[in-house]
Amino acid sequence: MSKLRVGIIGCGRISVVYKEAFKKCSDAIDVTFAMDKIIERADDFAKDFEGCVSSDLFEDTFEQELDVVHICTPHFLHKEQVVSCLNAGINVLTEKPMAINIPDAEMMIRAANKSGKKLGVIFQNRYIEGVKIAKELIDKGKLGNITGAWSLLTWWRPPSYYDCDWKGTWSEEGGGVLIDQAIHSIDLVQYLVGSEVEWIEGHIANRILKNVEVEDVADAAIKFKNGCIYSLFATNYYTNNAPVQIEIKGEKGTISLKGFDVTVCIDGERDRFYSQDSKSDDAKGHNYWGNYHFEQIREFYESTINDSPVFINGSEGKKALSIVLGVYESSKKTKKIKL
Template identity: 25%
Template sequence: MINVAIVGTGNISNLHVQGLLEFPERCKIVALCDIYPNKAESIKEKYNLGSDVRVFADHKSMLASDVKIDLVHVCTPPYVHASISIDCMNAGKNVLVEKPMAASLEECDRMLEAEKKNNVTLGVIAQNRFRDGVYKLKQLAKSGLAGKICLARVDSQWWRAHCYYDLWWRGTWEKEGGGPTLNHAVHHIDMLNWIEERSPVEATAVLTNVMHDNAEVEDLSLACLKYEDGSVAEVISSVVSHGEEQGITLQCADAKISMPWSLKAEVGMENGFPVDGGNTELIEKINKFYDELPDLKYEGHTGEIDDYLSALENGRKPLITGEDGKRTIEVITAIYVAGFEKKTISLPIAENSEYYKADGIQKNAVHFYEKKSFVENFTEEKITVGNY
């Protein structure tokens, strides 16, 4: 039985609790921690977790307590992901940290060092890998049936009302670490890295804030990533998009495959123009491959929690490792640097770059607006986490 503690009991913690409760024979929630203990008490009551579940106001007192903890889920605002995760790993606990992994590459590296030093397992939430459509798109891309990827388009389009950034930690470079490029597109950039199985070598970007004058950070960014072979990926990160349409389109050498699922495959006439109806033989072959892929047993957070628990039980790495989390942060950092400096940025980002550390990002970040007031908590718990 794996004893689990959850640090941070805001909205996203609900998905962690729900996922953990799917596996009562494998894990048990034994502690909840939040700087607002009443929020932790509410979660405890909402899910009827039992009177023996301890509630703490800070993670250090939790770690110093006599509660036996094997695994800590870190569900706090991004600016303390690294410090809390490192404290927990130094105390010998395994850690599953919410996205984004950390606010800087330097923090990512310190987390990876703590994992190695303490012989524990670090996992990073990127739950959309555990969606049937995304998983099948990955398998299809890997099969090579559509040919090499020439152009990828990532749509991380969300909508958030003006009041979304009223929450005390949101909309600041110091505490949230950025806008939708970091906190929303992190899912889709992780998917892109996973599907491509490589990292870009250049990034160009435009950052802006067009709807949220209560936030320092961007609410919209457009980025172009270039790979060593000359292929590119375009990434839209937005919280101004009505309809919240998200997905990934891969224009490959022989076919277009995308999620939500769509397939096109052209074949040329003698003059180079496409034949009516496209490459019917390839379309049939790809559809057959796609349809025969089995569905995942669990999706979303539950799917990732299942994989992470299996990793602990079997002594292996989880599907989404700390190294994966760092690769995603590196791409996001490059997008921010390109936007700040208004020029193309090369990857990887070296340790001697001023953007390697969070204070370098904060020093150079564009403040679109200044946050002058805030609220401590919202009462509404319902959130959207997307399907792709």
């Protein structure tokens, strides 16, 4: 079978992770197109792949006969670019958040359904070894009914992080610490709990990072329809990027995640599952990104080649986004809201 022809739209900070993943997938793909509004960034990305064309025009995407496009652009551009690529018959794997509002996310899902092409949303932490084991145990009922959950994200984003033309704005980033950083832990919690959300009561504020208009801290109580109460806290004005912590509590035991390592305690028996990131020095980019983009990207290619379902498709990607936007709505209205 011929290789997939792959392109990337957006060659900024996160692109180093994609470059490494593409090299690891060289048996299945040819990287033939790199686009960024700053042509030097696209040129720099393309030079690592023989025959790869670079451009600073999104419209050039449709001249390349691509099979898969990766969308790594500012959040507010995702909807337009994803829908355009799907309508052109190109499979799309987009970075999170898939959009900055629900109507845009639903438009993307409809475009995928209408075109018959694949749409995936990056939530690479679902591929952590211990998370996969934990999900299997929960789904088999080994923890009994899930009664509670909490997540804690205490990271640091210096003012320089927002030195660009879109971050830190409601209109283009769509929010702050929730939609950009904590969305990953929110996705893991809702994925492991395995239930729809009933209501959200949350609060956001900007306390320290006064150079931006979006929130730098958020907290919420979230009730799932299975009765689980989820306590959420996130901030990006801490002094460093501490390991994310998550706990899922069931009637028979507890699952805890710290960083990329997972501890399972059921009926007094404890097991620790260390991620490959704990043992590996080959992860590219910031260490808090982990090394799991490759796992999801490779699986997306396999789904494209085999015409099999995408694990984290548009509907899955919308779940965490709905929770994030629910916290924003609750805070704005200063009341509990139902999803």
